[in-house]
Amino acid sequence: MSDPLVLLAWCDPERRHVRWSWAGIWVGLLVVDQHRLVYHADGAEKFSAPMAQARFVWRGSSKMTAARFDLHLPEAVFRLYLSPPSTTAPQPDPSLMDHIGGALDRISAVSLLGGTLGTLGDASGVLDNALSLPGAVTQLRSGHRAAEELRTFLGATAPVTNAGGDGSPPATGLAPRFVRGDQQTWATTVRFSLGGCTVACAHSDGSVRLWNTRVGTSRRHLQPFGRSNVVHDLAFAGAGRVILSAGEDHCVRLQDIVTGAEVARLTHPDDVRRVCVDIGGRWAATVCEDMTARIWDLRTTKLVRTVEVDCAHSMLFAPTGSGFVVSDIGGEISYFPSPDAACTGRTEKGEGVVDCLALSDDGRLAVGDSEAGVVTLFSCALDRVIGELRHSTPIACGTFSPSGRSFLGGDEEGNIVLWNLGTGQCVLRLPHQSRVESVDWDRRTGLIATGTLEGLTVWDLRDSPADGDL
Template sequence: MTDIFISYSRRDRDFVKSLHQTFIKLGRDVWVDWEDIPLTADWKQEIFTGIEGTDNFLFILSPDSIKSQYCGEELEYAIKNHKRLIPVVYREVNPQDVHPTLAALNWIFIRNEDDFYSNFHTLLDAIDTDLDHVRTHTRLLKRAIEWHSKKYDPCFLLRGTDLKAALKWLTQSQEQQPSPTSLHKQYIIKSNEAESKRHKRTVTAISFGMSITTILTVLSFGLYQRAEELRLQAEKENLFALSKTSEALFVSEQRFDALVEAIRAGMKLKESTWAIKDTQVQNLIITELQQAIFWVMESNQLEGHIDSVQAVAWSPDGELIATASEDRTTKIWHRNGTLVATLQGHKGTIWAVDWSLDGKLIATASDDNTVKIWNRKGQLITTLKGHKAPVYAVVFSRNNIIATGGQDKTVKLWNSEGKLLRTLQGQNSEVWWLTWTADGKSLATAGNDKLVRVWDLSNPKVLKPIFTLAGHTKEVNAVSFSPDGKILASASADKTVKLWNVAGKKPILLHTLFGHTEQVYAISFAPNGKTIATGSFDNTAKIWKIDGTLVRTLKGHKSEVYGVAWSPDSKMLVTGSFDSSVKIWHLDKTLPKVLSGHEDAVSAISFSPDGHTIASASWDKTVKMWQSDGKLISTFKGHTGFVRRVSFSPDGKIIATTSSDNLVKLWNREGKELKTLVGHEDVVNSLAWSPDGKILASASNDKTVKIWDVSGNKHSVLQTITAHKAAVLDVAFSPDGKSLVTASADKLIKHWTLTGKLLATFTGHTDVVNSVTFSPDGQLIVSSSDDKTVRIWQINGKLLRTMIGHSDRVWDAIFSPQQKSTLPVAKNHSLIIASASIDRTVKLWQLDGTELVTLKGHKDGVISLSFSPDGKMLASGGLDNNIILWNLQQVGTLDKLLVKGCRWIEDYLKNNPNLEKSDRQLCESVQS
């Protein structure tokens, strides 16, 4: 492996030699090709091997390198393998001519006019950033490629400590750059699956050995005990392996598979009488199971094709799904995953499939220049012959007119008996996709000339398109009319989707949808006309509103998504992929709501007293108001620094905020600024309302707490408490309003009267205390700290217990608002505590310190929390700029989660033909 691979134009050889020599003097290992010869196949592979084995890919930007075919191939291979790219400008280039991936990065300038050594050190800093992560990326990639080249020989899989380290790297690297490749994920997951099977064999062998021992009674009691210890250890390792497999699958976006593995781990846990009492094992498995159930949308996998699935179509009655494949077959499936029929007869790839409006006929278009018509049972009715080249598109109109198009640049119209009715003139390009309006009067075509053509077929004398839509910069792969025929959606190789109003005399471009990172290959309007589905070469499908808002991204396919189709009720989507799989997604499933809109970290969240409104504060200097269903209401602007805290007054009429601009502001619910409280000399970190709403306390980096009279129009300081020897990070009123507690960077918590009398000092935390708050009855206090712990105290300062479980700083910890929790998982319906950490998780705890569950969903540290007034909802805000609304009624015990999970995969277990008997029986013992 090498530290650096340099890609450059031979015209920049002298500069690269100078750069190379400087690297060598510093002991850096550099791969650079000095040969000035055409690339042979062997030499190209040598270069690609060099790219695979390097930690950093340096691209020397110059007018010649960005035009070089060889440099372009090297760059594309580096991008494919997720190498860290570092662009170095040697000669000025036009940014518009640079590859988009490079153009989006920070450039390092080492031109003749630049200070070489100063900028070279900047380059070194870039190379050395996250060095361990990058080296692990390279090392694992090399091993994964070797495994792949050896035809997936299990001898090359990871084991033992190497596997544990790889699993940890994979689960922690999703938001780091360079990110893991799909081969990384596949390699690590397969290694872990193999390890799980080894542990299972070990358990079986030990158990068998023990049985023989018992029968023959030849072993001593001490040896028996040792054997039992080994068996239990093997069982425990197996449970951990299953859990880690689920976690690895989840972070790799294989959420359905993650759920299956989590259920498998849960069932093993129930079978192990000792393990059910091991809280570490139990929490780990419940967390993975809860995570998968929260976020999974894929409900079934239809497996049977042996090559890429090019198209999918749902029958009008919603009962059947047709899938067309490069394996030259079309398959008909029941919606529960049962294979109904396999249609064989085509002699080439089947590119398209469609159902007639009455659901009695199926049409398939193929590379063999034909279209075949089949009945619902899969019997061939007729073959349409007339195209002189591969047929790429076929679609039924409402009156069973069949439109076909293909490589021969023609569009042909047929009746269902196979008679050719018309050939449309004026296409002038290959036809890749066709779509009818619901009334069957208009037809849209798309192809490789970047244009969309709309034909009015209500007038048989019109043989040319009435509209030609120009706007895409590359080929148009697919088009779809809205159910009312007023909007046409087009998907293109330029990575965009365009929505056109075609209801008038002149088409109007309504929206351009950006979001896919590769070409968009498939598109379909939902039957309800409210949403659109797209499939892309970026391995995802996306759901959009017709106003262009991205609703959801569906991840799970391991390769390009070629086909998307809606169920008639618009609640489900089926997708087909180059990976030969077909997936069914339940789009009506209730997921935790993710509120996106802030441009920086969400530092605080507050529910209104009635629970109908949520206020959020952000480092982007704004406050946002949201409806409880996630709809953005308004944005408050006024602070000139980070907004650190936001809180509704007890009557819900006023919102108070604090900021790094040293100010406290009061607002009405409409966003009008009512008052600015000036007095602090440094950042104001926190605030708290008294229960009657007449007093406000604020905590600051100036080491003080100020108590303000905010009743009427007074807004005056009642008391200034010099509270700590370092920044005061949080303040909270007691429920009776007679005292308050403060948390500080000096590692202490203090309890005060409102006049500033110190009642107690709480010692125990070993690092900065970030948050502090009272329990609803005022008898307990919970705190969180940079020491990674959550602690519960009596109000006299006595430490009751310390909760250890987070792996990084804990920024917030709060009590649920009710004495009797409604959380299903809470034992005896007792009060619970939620904590938020930089480790990207939210944890729920019992008062006795028992960890109940870990909530995963944020892509960066979690720094703020708020319960809804009824305790049924928890909002968390993170460094990922998002708010997640967790429905705590969906949090469950192991038994309840297994019931939910097994219900979700019921069709898959029952009907998937590739499952082993033991897998098919996975949920047999679960009582629904």
């Protein structure tokens, strides 16, 4: 390992859980060799340290970012991203290359610069053999390659860990029922229809693709917001005949999945990030960028309530009845027994955003920590902790089994992990090639759907060794 490695990296020195503003974000070059690491940005050295004193704690990715890690140094901790942390993140200045190129004899780089992947060649710092790589999907994949390159380069030079403990079972050889995706987009959300005969997958190109769950054939291709806006969340209503799409044009669109026609829309003051529908199909709940949770009557498509939760982040209806939970950006969870009822339970979980929320039929709540591989189980009233599930990396999404005997979580390193809730043990692991963005478990068919960088994957766990734990 004689050659230094140079990677383009975005650095948040404050390690913020939610980045409403990109003020204070650096974009620069991380240079590592056998003995030392240095980070350059804004024409200056921001920090450096001997490799023996550096610790890399990998945090995985999110829907819009590639691999990230916390770099623990003696004087501070920095959070670094190996591709743009969002579509609005600051772009690198080409002078970055000139700033450091003269100091290096040879650089091996896996980096992204203004949509370009290339190798930094000699001391002049000129980008050689540049390839045009348009689109956010390419940025994500390039970031994953950069992470793999950095992990390989580090080897035993610096401590490299994942957040949390270990204990996952070996990967099973179970083959998926079918996989549907392409090289230009990634999956943002997957949802089964109420009857389980259709599975919907939202993609980063703004499309919603509907598939027959039995044979994997295409049912319909929808484009609710055109080709420039990402669909962030999906929900079915009207006995599975209507699909709700939350996106970036300040509304939730309701479309007939048979004809593709828009039947209504729920207008918001900002882009909508979350949408869900109660089991009866009457109520819809939404959370948009103004951090407000709202309840809508789908019979009239009228707003009936603004939920009394400050800085709402996520929202979920119970699988039975019309109770719902809301999480805020500080990690507090609130429970409401019906759309018009006051809050009856509240708890604090973690120190930041909660990405994984799940409710069981009997009212148990599962909350995945955004920073560590722990899923905490709460009682129906949120008044006590009834258990914990531990994993090697943070759980990004999850769901209870229809029977309530097990919990399925998707982690930031591309694994689906199944826990037996009676024993608390991991009994199954299904590997993917990238972070699991979304997971759904159909109550009627028992099928599992997962959404990743590669697209939609549908599994039948009844054919797995964990069949008895379902």
